[in-house]
Structure formats: structure tokens, C-alpha cells
Amino acid sequence: MGESNCNTQFIDYKNTGYFSKIAVDYIEQKEDLKSFFLHEVSEEGIENSINARENFPQHNRDILVEELQKQYAEMQPSSIVQQNILSLKNQNTLTITTAHQPNIFGGPLYVVYKILHVVKIAQELSNKYSDKHFVPVYYMGSEDADLDELNNITINSKKYIWHTTQTGAVGRMCVDKNLLSLIDEMQAQLGVEPFGNEWITLLKSAYQEGKNIQQATFEFLNAAFGRFGLLVIIPDNANLKRLFEPIILKELQTQFSHKALQQTVSALTEKHYHAQTEGRELNLFYLLNDKRERIEIENGLYVVRNLNLQFSQEEIIDEVKNHPERFSANVVLRGVFQETILPNIAFVGGGGELAYWLELKNVFKNASVPYPLLLLRNSFLLISERQQEIISKLNIPLEILFKKEHEIINEILANRHLTISLEEELNEIKSVYQSLKEKANQADTTLSQHVESLFVKAFKRAENLEKKIASAQRKKLRIEKSQIERLKSELFPNNSLQERVENIAGFYAKYGGVIFDDILENSLTIKSKFGIIKL
Secondary structure (H helix, E strand, C coil), rough: CCCCCEEEEEEHHHHHCCCHHHHHHHHCCCCCHHHHHHCCCCHHHHHHHHHHHHCCCCCHHHHHHHHHHHHCCCCCCCCHHHHHHCCCCCCEEEEEEEEEEECHHCCHHHHHHHHHHHHHHEEEEEEECCCCCCEEEECCCCCCCCCHCEEEEEEEEEEEEEECCCCCHHCEEEECHHHHHHHHHHHHHHHHHHCCHHHHHHHHHHCCCCHHHHHHHHHHHHHHHHCCCCCEHHHHHHHHHCCCHHHCCCCCCCCCCHHHHHHHHHHHHHHHCCCCCCCCCCEEEEEEEEEECCCCEEEEEEHHHHHCCCEEEHHHHHHHHHHHEEEEEHHHHHHHHHHHHCCCEEEEHHHHHHHCCCCCCCHHHHHHHCCCCEEEEEEEEEHHHHHHHHHHHHHCCHHHHCCCHHHHHHHHHHHHHCCCCCHHHHHHHHHCCCCCCHHHHHCCCCHHHHHHHHHHHHHHHHHHHHHHHHHHHHHHHHHHHHHHHHHHHHHHHHHCCEEEEEEEEHHHHHHHHHHHHHHHCCCCCCCCCCEECCC
């Protein structure tokens, strides 16, 4: 499996320059945001969330366990996964949840970080509260229809794109020859690494022709993270949606979520935060085979325009009762559905997810569903041994990597005492011309303007000389400049964070399954810091 050998440095999120104001303010629990969440990020906040959930009657545990057992029936889950499923029957078992769409082959690195974050929290809370058990859950947003976002991954800067003509909910699409050919392409790239073929075997076992994407993703995640006790749940399920029926009906009859959301959006905007979602009048889709289309209200009828369907209120109520699986929550109600079916106390999400969850407190209140503690997912930058050697030779601190290239060069110049500053000389020029100005003034007051003009010209020329000296110094650092350019393009692809672009495959191929243990070991729970892991 590979041997663990890494150390980590943590820096503040705000010092990276890559996180939104709302995410940074939430980490710091700023006063302006306090009215938008229920439980503060603290030990006390966790206890409050546990108490709120325990006071909420959880009638659906048997159905949840039954559906999870059905979903795992075709596989051989680890004993810890089986125990975690059964434990959900007990009122003292609670969940820690993260959610994501079924990106092919695991998507960007941050999906792995989210998963291992909920694993770490569940482990630590289970150790802390001896009378309770906490289970990590990955809730699959398989009804998402944004194929362009989910159909590609990048491994060591090489991009793989799945081209398919399939439409609708991505989770319901099928694995086809085009998708399988990507795995063969990846094998050519990864097979030369010590654990590359191990990763390819895992993918080939999960992604098989004809299997739908949600099932393939389910099997892939179980194979990769089952040993940590992670439960994967596919909510595109008639019996689970039946538990959500009262809220679907309330939304259809009263459009309660839009009204609740509008109040919050205007309050957030007043505090100069950008609203992540404005929702719609009716926040539900109609899901049928390979189509997922908006439900709209027109002249008292419920219309699904792209499917040429329309229902009276009585007909749509019957449709919900007979076919709950045909109703799909959009971003405004997705979280409410998640928290309805799971005994959840904490939700772990990225900056964008937290931004829209901060709009939803009123929606949850109106739906009479407990609102969880929100936690920003962990973030990491993974640095290989080769990259560490370059950084070491450059003799720069790790956190400066987040700055622009010219700022890093300036740091190197300063470190090597190569910076030639003309500050002293510029001050002397000011002093000389001030003295000239005073003497000229004594002779004729009109001459002071002439001296001022001479001073401006001289000062500007000296400043330009300083810039030319700096430019000449930078040219001396040609090798360092090319090394920095390469480092930046590898560690910050497309000027973005590594975790938002790169897939785990390249790291797994090199280090094996121990990469997950390293990330887990370095995962924080409720403290929020950006981790730089030296592999």
C-alpha cells in the first residue's frame, strides 16, 4: 500500500487569496453572518446541533437502513460499513455528511478532502462521546444535469473529457465505450507508476459498460473509502423520496421555499455579500427517464414545458403519492431532503456550498427540519519530493507560493540581499532640491516653480534607473524564474488551486492507498486552516 512519510504546514485561508469573503468571514464567525446560521463552529456548536437533532423525531431510520442495505446488496462492503449501516437503527447514531455530484473517476481532489474530512470528524466525535456513534456519509447529488461540470478530470495537467450524447440527470446516464476508452488512456499514463495499475483496476471494476453513473460512482467510492466506514447514499430512490413527500407537497401547494429564501437573500445583500442562489418560484424538477425539467406554475396548472406535461393541483398531488421518485429538489431544497432522510448534525462543504447553505436557514425552519452545523471542508496543497527540492534550493517559505511570480522573485532577491534600493539616494535628491528651492526663492520667488520642475524630472529619472536596476537583477535570476513558472503551473494549474483541477489518480499511482491515510491524518475537524502537505 506504500509507506507514509510526510509533514504538513498550515496557513490561514485568508492568506491564500483563493477564498471568497463570505467563506473567510464564516471561518472567523464574523458578527455580520451570525443571523444566517444556527450553530457556531465550536465544541458548544456541535453539542447544540446534537441536542437539536435528538429532539427531532426520527421516524425513518428503518427505511434508511433498509434502502442502504439494498444499495449495498450487490457488493461486499467492509465489516465497518455493514456495522455503520446497522447502527443507524439506533437513536444514538448520528451522521456527519458531505455531498457531491457523481463526477467521473472522483472529480477534483477536493472531493477526496471532503470525504476524509467527514471520516475524521466522525472518528473524533465517536471517541469523545462514548454514549453515541457518528457515521461519515457521502450524499450523492446524482440528479444534477450539468454534464460539462462532471464529464472531465485532469491528471498531472493532462485533461480527459468524456464525450457523450446522453442527457438529463448525470447519475442516470450509462457507462459507454467512450468512457471506458478514457480508462485505457489513463492506464498508458499511470501504468508506469508503482501503484498506477492498482488504481486502474479499481476504476475498471466500478465503471463497466451499461452500468449507470450513480452505481459506478457508488462502487468506486466504496472501493476507495469503504475501509474508513464511509457510507455512500444514492438519494434518487422512491422510498427515500416518500419520506420527503410532505415537503414536496408543501412546496407544490404554497411555494414556501422561495418566500423564505427571498428574505434571507435581501438581508445578505444588505450586508454586501453576493447571493449564491436566488432560487425559483417553485424549487422542484420533474424527473423522468433521461430528462430532468423544471416544474412551473401557469394559470393554476403545474406545467413541465419541455415534456409537454401539465397537471391540475389534484393530479400533481396524486403524482407525488404514486411516483415520489419523479420529483427532484433543486439547490434550494436539496439540503432539506438530505437532512430529512439522514440523522445529521454537521454538513461539510466548500466555500460555494456554505454560501448557499447560509441562505437556507429560513427554508429549513419553514420545512420544520433541523438545520445542521456548517463546516468549511479541508483544503490542501500536495507537494511532491521533486517540487520540495526545487523549493528548498530557491530557499523560499512555502506560503509565498500562493503569491504572484514577480512577488516570489522579489522575495528571492531580498533573501539573497541582491535588492539594490535607491531609497537613500532618492531622499538625498529631495533634500538637495529642497535646499535649491529655498535659495532660489530668496533670489526670486518665481524661480521656485522652475526648481520644482527640475526636481520632478531628476526624481523621475532616478526612479526609472531604480526600475532598470531591478529588471537587470531579475534577468540574473533566469533559472529561478523558469523554476518558479514551472512550480506555479504545476501547483496552481490555470492560476487556480491544485485541489480544484487535479484528480487524485496521479498521487495514488505514485504513493498508493497510503495517500488517503496521509490526508486523513492531516485533516482538521472544526478548526479551519489550509494545509500544505509535503509528500
